[in-house]
Amino acid sequence: MYDPSNSAAGKFSALRDLATPGRSIAPRLTLAIAALCCIAVAVVAVLWGERFASEEVHARETLIGHDMVESLDRMLTTVRTQRRDALRELVGQSCTSIALQLSELETYVQYVRSINLVYDDRLYCSSALGPMDVPLSAYAPPHGTPDTRDIMVNLLAGTPFQPGTPVISIFEPTGIGKGVQYTVEGVYVADALAHGIRYGAQQVILLMPGSGVLNDNGEFITAIKAPDHIGTRVRSTQWPFSIAVLASDTLVTEMRWKYGLLFAAGAILVDLLIAAVTLLALAPHRQLLAAVRRGLRLGQLHVVYQPVVEMATRKIVAVEALIRWTHPRWGAVNPSVFMAQVERSPLLSRVTRFALRTAAADIAQRTDIRPLRVAVNIAPMDLQRKDFVADVLAVNNALAPDVTLVLEVTERFLLEKQSRTQAVFDTLKAHGVQFAIDDFGTQHSNLDLLGRFPFDYVKIDGQFVRQVDKGGAALIKAIAAVAKHYGMEVIAEGVETEAQHAALREVGVPFAQGYLYQRPVSASELFVEPEPRMSTTRL
Structure with a gap:
């Protein structure tokens, strides 16, 4: 994401x-x-x-x-x-x-x-x-x-x-x-x-x-x-x-x-x-x-981190690494403007490598939250690159034992090229790398994906989370039940209100991330525990 x-x-x-x-x-x-x-x-x-x-x-x-x-x-x-x-x-x-x-x-x-x-x-x-x-x-x-x-x-x-x-x-x-x-x-x-x-x-x-x-x-x-x-x-x-x-x-x-x-x-x-x-x-x-x-x-590109908290304690258990670009003339550039272009270009390998290495270095040098999972988004073309597995393993092998690398993949790509994708999954999981399916529920909304690929986490898209306190909890509860059946944990994305937090906790979602807990910040700012508060607007 x-x-x-x-x-x-x-x-x-x-x-x-x-x-x-x-x-x-x-x-x-x-x-x-x-x-x-x-x-x-x-x-x-x-x-x-x-x-x-x-x-x-x-x-x-x-x-x-x-x-x-x-x-x-x-x-x-x-x-x-x-x-x-x-x-x-x-x-x-x-x-x-x-x-x-x-x-x-x-x-x-x-x-x-x-x-x-x-x-x-x-x-x-x-x-x-x-x-x-x-x-x-x-x-x-x-x-x-x-x-x-x-x-x-x-x-x-x-x-x-x-x-x-x-x-x-x-x-x-x-x-x-x-x-x-x-x-x-x-x-x-x-x-x-x-x-x-x-x-x-x-x-x-x-x-x-x-x-x-x-x-x-x-x-x-x-x-x-x-x-x-x-x-x-x-x-x-x-x-x-x-x-x-x-x-x-x-x-x-x-x-x-x-x-x-x-x-x-x-x-x-x-x-x-x-x-x-x-x-x-x-x-x-x-x-x-x-x-x-x-x-x-x-050095105009940098990485910020949005925490993933445990619902019961609000303790930070993971972070998602997000790429940011501050241009000297354009200022802060929305990732939706440039990442869609990067993901379809030969530049993708450099950007993905930058995100992996930067996240690993930041977590190692600027945070003392342990244990901690570090999630990095990968694009469909990454899974087809010959040097992708080597890039990931180079970063994963350098992480501290109590830091786990998680790769987030969107479901839209997993319906295709399954043999190649399965081989990448198997190789990386054998070295301790975990996988999360991002934005689950959008695109094809295929529950069968949970059984076909060895995910560790299922991230429910924010559009469903926004309805959880308005009578839309049944779908999230069903996804959570299917994920539990396959031994996967559920993470709710885009939580903005205390009402959403309470409703998600009620249906048994163990982890969440969103503006309610903390906006994306630098690695050093993750030391600050955010106070529980209501937040219903996006800046």
Whole structure:
């Protein structure tokens, strides 16, 4: 219990405000939250960088795809429209009579290898070969791709005359079983597709459903072996084909670096902002701990003692050591202002060590009350320190045989980390150190703690003591009975009135401490036995 009797509100209100941020959220928790936020920002930045890089790659693939579609749309439309009417008029006429005219018209049509006339579902006249007799199905298979104008468009691995050379076959009917068939050189298509490689594509392919695939190298792949998805696909709105574009590794890497660096820079700026805000938030905490550290070094911290009396005789049988801080500018600083910060910081070991050593020295040199118990408060983090047991034993071994060291622990921590706590209890009790559970009845109010840990004393919190003479004695009586069952003594804290003293004595409480008996004083003042008197106010 860190008694707040030395409060000087007007003197250190600025310091209380200084400590407020650290009191609401533990500094380590604040740092942990800030670190998690920084990590989250970094992760989000990476994910967003990847997303934007992917979108940029997709946009580039789409742009290349649209360019390729426009080029091939122009190519196929040019083939179909040039000399279209003149060619249609030749269908059905004798190949011998029109062969020369057909060859001449073919010279005006770009991108084609030959133009063939169809009659009775057979190619009978070619601009390149003259008379011929080839079934139409060799150039316009039944499973081909008709477009919306009944024009049959097919991507072929080759023709009967050049089997290994891919072509695009366009058949425009002029009637039943007759029409004009155009054989477009696949090399022209491959050349158009190859332009996409120059703009960051790794692969550009032409796909015709039911026909096959032509890549930028001019290689034909059957529909069965064609991949379902390659990069980004762009469909033509004029002809029955689509272009698939896969970006190159160089482009993907370039985009990742570009957006990775961009978002990394943003993440660094946000993380720096989080770090700055965190440092500003923790600045009061650090300043306060720095002031406490200076106070330890300059002797501003000292220890006072509040006696624990035997109820029957009011004889002092124990004292509780309480840390006080007198700052040269702030004056007397309330322990509730700085101890909450100290207990969650690495400074705790120094403060606890100071309290233990000072109390031992004061009791040995400035008092002759014997036997005497000296109670020192320890914080939850003390029980987790590796050097805590050694610190306590060093002080305990130096005490006189008739002086007993008592460590006071609050119940809120004892519900956790039981194996470590039990080991500390066992080791210290084996050397004669006693334990008291402080502020019992607050926090979780767990009576089971009395059975799980080998306490010697149970200190009942003052909020219950203040009700003992107003009909609230039943709870204290019950706690006293449970403590007695486990072989523990009860100490009532915060006794301020004779009525409370009488009521506590009536329910069988053997020991008490409070302003009624004596306020916290220096060790030398413990020689003075306080006179019984009423005291109902706190200074």
